[in-house]
Amino acid sequence: MILTISGLHGTGKSTVGKLIAKKLGIKYYSTGQIFRDLAKEMNLTLEEFTEYAENNPNIDKRLDDKIIDIANKGDVIIDSQLSAYILKSIADFKIFLTCPLEIRVRRIAERDNALYNEKLKETLLREESELERFKKLYNIDLNDAEKIGKIYDLIIDTGNLRVEEVLENILSAVKKL
Numbered sequence: 001m002i003l004t005i006s007g008l009h010g011t012g013k014s015t016v017g018k019l020i021a022k023k024l025g026i027k028y029y030s031t032g033q034i035f036r037d038l039a040k041e042m043n044l045t046l047e048e049f050t051e052y053a054e055n056n057p058n059i060d061k062r063l064d065d066k067i068i069d070i071a072n073k074g075d076v077i078i079d080s081q082l083s084a085y086i087l088k089s090i091a092d093f094k095i096f097l098t099c100p101l102e103i104r105v106r107r108i109a110e111r112d113n114a115l116y117n118e119k120l121k122e123t124l125l126r127e128e129s130e131l132e133r134f135k136k137l138y139n140i141d142l143n144d145a146e147k148i149g150k151i152y153d154l155i156i157d158t159g160n161l162r163v164e165e166v167l168e169n170i171l172s173a174v175k176k177l
Helices: 013-024 031-041 046-055 058-073 101-112 116-138 145-151 163-175
Strands: 002-007 027-030 076-079 093-098 154-157
Touching: 002 013, 013 027, 013 031, 013 076, 013 163, 027 031, 027 058, 031 046, 031 058, 031 076, 046 058, 046 116, 058 076, 058 116, 093 163, 101 116, 154 163
Parallel strands: 002 076, 002 093, 027 076, 093 154
Antiparallel strands: none
């Protein structure tokens, strides 16, 4: 089974993705974590690496190739902004998580043990960069609600839900496959 989980930063993709993987006994892969790891390897802040990625499309292509390779091996949940688009014909089920900006940033600040305003600035910069990069590289508009409604099998607003509720909603939908 190949599942994708997408959404903006702080919607709960990683938290829920890891739990789904554990419950279903499949692997979990996160391009967001790989992106953060690459920034660290290059001794760049996330903001600096985001700028670097804007001028180096090979970063996104490298991540894309990796998720295609991993998906082709099967039994995995892939946590990635573009996984549903890139794996459109490969994925068995595509999940999209939404959440208001304020809640997303609060979650990120708590996760990273950082100040809210610092993470707000970083998140807005990163998301603006990704929006432009993805339009330029793939002709994908992450804000196109109509396209989102068509490509995803399940859309959940995680803003007012506990992690367990999100997990139950997803597992219930996946069991119907």
